[in-house]
Amino acid sequence: MATTTTKTGQPFDRDVLDSLLRRTGFYMPSFEIYGGEKGLFDYGPPLTALQSNFVDLWRKHFVLKEKMLEVDTTIITPEPVFVTSGHVAKFADFMSKDPKTGEIFRTDHLIKQVLGARLKADQDARGKTIEVEKPDEPQKKKKIKDVKIEKLDDAVAQEYNETLAKLDNYDGEGFKQLIEKFEIKGPTSGVDLDPPKPFNLMFQTYIGPSADKPNGYLRPETAQGQFLNFQKLLEFNKQKMPFASASIGKSFRNEISPRQGLLRVREFLMAEIEHYVDPEAGKKHDRFEDIKDTKLTLLNRHTQLAGSEKTEVMTIGEAVANKVVDNETLGYFIVRIQDFLLKLGIDPSKLRFRQHMANEMAHYAADCWDAELYGSYGWIECVGCADRSAYDLTVHMKKTGAPLVVRENLPEPRKFKEYQIELNKKKLGPKFRKDAKAVETAVEELSQDMREKLSLDLKDSGKITIDTPSIGNGKTELEKDLISIEQREVTQHVREYTPNVIEPSFGIGRILYHLLEHTFWTRQSAEATDEPSARNVLSIPPLIAPIKVLIVPLSNHADFKPFLRQLTSTLDDLDIANSIDDSSASIGKRYSRNDELGTPFGITIDFQTVKDKTITLRERDSTKQVRASQEDICHTIEALVRGRETWEQVSKRLPEFTSQEVD
Template sequence: MAPEMTTLKGKPFSRAELDGLLRRTLFYTPSFEIYGGVAGFYDYGPPGCALNANIVDLWRKHFVIEENMLEVEGPMVTPHEILKTSGHVDRFCDWMVKDEANGDILRADHLVENVLEMRLKGDKEARGLVHVEKEEDPKKKKKKEKALANLEAKKLDDALVQEYEEVLAKIDNYDGAELGLLIEKYDIRNPATGNPVTPPTQFNLMFHIPNIGPSSSLYGFLRPETAQGQFLNFAKLLDYNNHRMPFASATIGKSFRNEISPRAGLLRVREFLMCEIEHFVDPEGGKKHARFHEVADVKLNLLDRDTQLSGKTEVSPMPIGEAVEKGIVDNETLGYFLARVQLFLIQLGCNPEKIRFRQHMATEMAHYATDCWDAELQTSYGWIECVGCADRSAYDLTVHMKRTGQPLQVRERLDEPRTVEYWAAETNKKEFGPKFRKDAPAVQGAIDALSDELREKLSVELKEAGKITLDVPNFGDGKVELTPDLITIEKRTRTENIRTYTPNVIEPSFGIGRILYALCEHVYWSREGDESRAVLSFPPSIAPMPVVLYPLSSHPDFKPLIARLSALLRKKRIHFAVDDSSASIGKRYSRRDQLGTPFHITADFESVQKNTFTLRERDSMEQVRATEQEIVDAVVNMVNGEETWEDVQARLPKFEGQAIEEGEEERKE
């Protein structure tokens, strides 16, 4: 269920107020609105663009630069053949249902989740209902009795409450058939109409492009992820990296998903910005990470799959080193990135108490993943997946190698020769060639791409059943049957001077729009005693507008001072604005607080006389006074993370002069 949210300062949270603020101040707005809009598309305004860019800039510094990643950029249009090979054409789907009366399309798991959550909310309200007093006016009493009777009807049996909670804890683990049974069992209908819905059917989430070029012979999709471009360039990236392993690539770019029922603003959209990392690692040796010791003590709130399958959602706070040691998190490289993701989210300004890592259950995982953990942020919509960390094993490189015949592998020269046992799969050329003719290379590629472990299993199957079946993309129905006259699989030994292997991949994937919105909820609050004075407490490094300059009035003596400050800030590449409106200084401060501006520099008459300026900090509203250069240096240092406000307060004189906040001005008036 969605949590009861409070703001940073403990006041009741209002999603409607925050959403109104973000849209009013043009952080984001519905796309194509003057034409009626299209669900799932949003435009960013000036503060939204700046915040988005600053989040990406911090991401690039935190990951790409810190980890020496190889950044690549590919096209958003992807040919069909690539996404067919990767499995997205057949498996990148959600389950949908249709309102039997009016044809509304709903996502099946969201429908079940929303209806059960509404019923649990109604039960909670019913259990807290207030009794009717005898002395009340008869008309009021009758009205109240009717309202209480409606509430009473929402009460649920204790066993049913527990059942609902267990279903919600496992909601991501149900397939289409299971969702259909839940819909039937609990009589779940379209909440908007009360109409029954059809059984769930699959819907592919990719946007189809019917033709690439005028001939229409080539078609494709808008990419659902940025990862495939990194896999296709693996051999080139390995060569660029002088064949050193492990290494990571990264891509920042737009992806597209044709969501069944977009909802919740920026949390579920059809076009969104992703930042994705593909960390290529040697599968031998347990996927160790050379820098794991640096994060081993970072404590994460973990919700593993066993806890979810038991119908519970309690997290287990645990250092990542302990989680890897106990096997809760599979390996060091996956654990390393989970810890680094949390450090990134906290650096953005997310509340550490509202971050958890939830492990995917078996049926929930993407077709390419062997293990996956989501970094989820708590919002008024509930826990929202913002970062997915998947162990994709060698899936992608293997299927693309099988389809194209390109060697997407690592060749490692050994210091000393070694004797290894392996399972050889050899074809009988006399029978194999005539049998498959032009398709022989594709079938041979599928055989060559078989892992040693799978070859061992197939050898048993070939001996016992007299045949084996292999997946071969784009060959008939995608299946090929091989008999002993076509193939031999046996255990052998060989001496190796060069080891050849297909790397495994750990993939952290970030949804920037979701992170941006969840962050806004985490940093939103209002001044005590004046709920209308909203504040967004973005850290200085990512605030859309780090500093604003204020002349105290329109007096001409202030203009050259503001011009000099502007020149200094431009030289330091600090984004700033000048607010010389006729509003009082307190109201101007308040206006910028709701845009998240952390620092305010004011020029007053003492500035004219002594060349000193006040510097106000957003959250505390405290001020210091110093020279022009000292103030600019302090702002630059704080925006660049080299100083904190406490550091600045310790070395610059505190100011308690004439500058008055908006609330004080109103009281004086």
């Protein structure tokens, strides 16, 4: 377990938080009465409300503020879409199998946790059995066999640390070499593991009753549905560029070893943005000047490749100017992501942006930065911000012929020279038969530089050779009776181009879990009572807290009921989530129970309320109280939950109330 502390500096205990979350109904294992299923969880009322508030804030922060076009596309996706996008071939993680026990591990996680365990056991003697975390299952402790638990010398320890720093840059063969080099065995059996092999993470499914084999997938992301609707979205946006689409919805990934609670699950909610830009405009952003002085904590790829995880704090303006971050639009969204996470209540000291290394980069990405959050599982990717270049629109356009392009009327005609190709299709068809279309496609895709080179070859030797990967040995020869390449002057009235895409992608469940870790702490009570002296608190910001206000009547006295009805009605009209606890427990205990749910404010109705219609307002973190009229308190709560006022301001404006809360 990674070393971490609460907001008060106390050691963080994941087991205590997990017990709280399960006991208070934040979440529970799916199908629990049937034994459950790994990687699947149900959200209870508090976490469902927290997620709904997250989505509402996300829409306001991104969709409304940036004038995005929100869409809702289908989860079930025909196979050809993901074949074209590259997901069928490349959307995979590497797994390692223990041949003796049959256990399967995600290879990078296994290496990371074994090397981490050895570093922690650095002072133990050779051959001694030590208690370490079972790989991929931090909640359970188990004595495991490991031949490399002796005291490490400085060079070996440094090599372990350098390997861990750049682990994401390894492929299957690289993982195999690391396993052999560091003698990593089956965690419980101690035998050699099978070689790492890729495992595609997509769930297959059948579409229609006549399908005799899987012909579709559950989407692993929402992006492809947005790309396929690009032309319609461009029309909806009146052909104006740049613009962005956005989507919030369920995605599915068949995780190899989902053993990190809510962080690694097989069904999850995502929020994704596809921001379309003109590549000739240099991917500039018209509001970059507004955010250029914002400071970020960055871990670039060069530092990682050097075997270090040392971060650097710099402004996004400096990062873009120095090409640490590739362009303004990518930098703009990285800042907007940081602003959003901090608004949620994420601890800024536990947030960093890490750049992907070359081998780690998704097949479609030109550059990518992850917003990583630190918690008891270490640094975890929670938001990705990728420059997908023009990959997706280009491959879908080539496959379907759909015009996924922008056509822009030029203010003045543009004249230029280009190399144009003409094929003699009357001869091409009979010569290549079924391969004629593949040859034609390969010719059309030739760049201007390649066309210039081939025109010289054709002139010199009367023939050219082009790459045709799907035909024969991958090369095809064309003689001058089949093809001509000439440079001609072209007058262009309409510019046609394929946009590039900047994509911020949010794993909502992962962010919410880290929010719960970052806001969890324990209040020590100085009172001598029959209740536990340590009380758990979730300091979830009022903006997204599941319940904003707890209403506590001093007792079930009949005189209190009209005030209860009036208060709940007023708060309901203000769209402020509230609940009533009129149980027989003490006021202190009732407040304490709701501190565990993250409820930021509490109202107490007492006999003074009956006399003068005033009520007390309690703030969760400080337990301080103020007293005022019902009208004043309700308006104050509205200002607090909308972010228009802080508790510090309220406590200066309204009279302090110094008694009432009793255990």
